[in-house]
Amino acid sequence: MTTTSSGAVTATELDALRRAFALAARGPASGPNPRVGCVLLAPDGTTVGEGWHEGAGSAHAEVAALDDARARGRSTVGTTAVVTLEPCDHTGRTGPCSRALVEAGVARVVVAVRDPNPVAAGGARTLADAGVDVLADVLPDEGRAVLGAWLPAVERGRPFVTLKLASTLDGRVAAADGTSRWITGAVARQHAHDLRAEVDAIVVGTGTALADDPSLTARAADGTLVGHQPLRVVVGLRDVPGDARLRGEGGELVHVRTHDPAEVLAVLAAREVRHALVEGGPTLAAAFLRARLVDEVHAYVAPVLLGGGLSAVADLGVATIADAVRLVPRRVQPLGDDVLVVATPEPPASAGDDTQSEEP
Known part of the structure; x- marks a missing residue:
C-alpha cells in the first residue's frame, strides 16, 4: 500500500481506530464482504461521523461515516478518515470509497490493514494521487483480528x-x-x-x-x-x-x-x-x-x-x-x-x- 504521510499517527487517531474496530465488529461475520469500520475526525480531533459496513449491497463504512457526518450537519472538508481496511477503489454494488473520500474533501486517511483483494485494492494510490495524506499499517494485528477469516480467504x-x-x-x-x-x-x-x-x-x-x-x-x-x-x-x-x-x-x-x-x-x-x-x-x-x-x-x-x-x-x-x-x-x-x-x-x-x- 502507498503511504504518503510524513507524520506519525496521533493518540487521537489511535483512539479513533480502536473505535472503528468496535464499529466494524457490528457487521455480519459471514458473507463475501469484510467487516469494516470508519471514524471521521475534524481538524480539532472531534468525531464528526462514523459508520460500518452492514453487509453486501449496503453502504461501505467510509460512505456510511460520510453520510453520518452530513446527517449531523458537520462538514467533511479537511477531516481525517480513520479506517480499519484500505478504502476500495472499484465499482461493484456500490461506488469506490476512495473517490467518495476525495469528493468529500477528506484531507488525511489512516488505515489499519491493506486490502489484499486485487479487484478492490488501489484506494491508497487514488487517494495519494489526489493529494490526500495516507498513513498505512497502523495497529495491523488488531485490524487483521477484526477481519477474521475474510482476510486469509482473500x-x-x-x-x-x-x-x-x-x-x-x-x-x-x-x-x-x-x-x-x-x-x-x-x-x-x-x-x-x-x-x-x-x-x-x-x-x-x-x-x-x-x-x-x-x-x-x-x-x-x-x-x-x-x-x-x-x-x-x-x-x-x-x-x-x-x-x-x-x-x-x-x-x-x-x-x-x-x-x-x-x-x-x-x-x-x-x-x-x-x-x-x-x-x-x-x-x-x-x-x-x-x-x-x-x-x-x-x-x-x-x-x-x-x-x-x-x-x-x-x-x-x-x-x-x-x-x-x-x-x-x-x-x-x-x-x-x-x-x-x-x-x-x-x-x-x-x-x-x-x-x-x-x-x-
Whole structure:
C-alpha cells in the first residue's frame, strides 16, 4: 500500500481506530464482504461521523461515516478518515470509497490493514494521487483480528477452512454400535451452533449425510433457526435422499460430487464463500488434513472414555511420529463439562530439518 504521510499517527487517531474496530465488529461475520469500520475526525480531533459496513449491497463504512457526518450537519472538508481496511477503489454494488473520500474533501486517511483483494485494492494510490495524506499499517494485528477469516480467504484465493471435531477424551466420535448422541453437553453444542451462524458453509461427506441424516442448521438456544443459515454442502458421489433433513428448512443444499477437497473449495470460492466449516465425518476430516487445506481446528472434547468405536479422524497416512500432523494451540475454553481447543496446523517441516526425536 502507498503511504504518503510524513507524520506519525496521533493518540487521537489511535483512539479513533480502536473505535472503528468496535464499529466494524457490528457487521455480519459471514458473507463475501469484510467487516469494516470508519471514524471521521475534524481538524480539532472531534468525531464528526462514523459508520460500518452492514453487509453486501449496503453502504461501505467510509460512505456510511460520510453520510453520518452530513446527517449531523458537520462538514467533511479537511477531516481525517480513520479506517480499519484500505478504502476500495472499484465499482461493484456500490461506488469506490476512495473517490467518495476525495469528493468529500477528506484531507488525511489512516488505515489499519491493506486490502489484499486485487479487484478492490488501489484506494491508497487514488487517494495519494489526489493529494490526500495516507498513513498505512497502523495497529495491523488488531485490524487483521477484526477481519477474521475474510482476510486469509482473500489472500489465499479460497475459503478459510475450520475443521470441527467433537470427540471423547480418547478421540472417539461414536461407540462401537454407532451411537454418538450426545458425546458433548448442551453448552458445547450451543457453542457449535453459534459457530455455524458465523460461517458461510457447513461441509460434510455423504457418509455422514446418509448415516446421521443431519439438518446442518444454525439454531438459537431455544431451537429456532437464526437469521443467517450457511450453505449445506455434501461432498461425495452418492445421492442425498429426497426426504433427507438436509432438504428441509435451512440453508441451500449444495452437492459437490467429488472426493477432492481442493475441488470442493474451488466450487465454494466461486460462490463467494469466505469461511467453510468442515464438520464430518472422519474420512472427510482426514482428506482435508492430508491435502493441507485446514486452517484452524475446533476440537470439542468431552470427559468421556469409550476405548473403541469410530475415531475422530481417519487414516492420515502417518507411519512414524515424525510425520504427525502437529497443531499449535491458540485457545482453550471450558464449555460446561467439556473443553474447546482451538488450534492451527504447524507448517510442514523443511527438507533440511534434522530435529531429533524426544523421548519421554
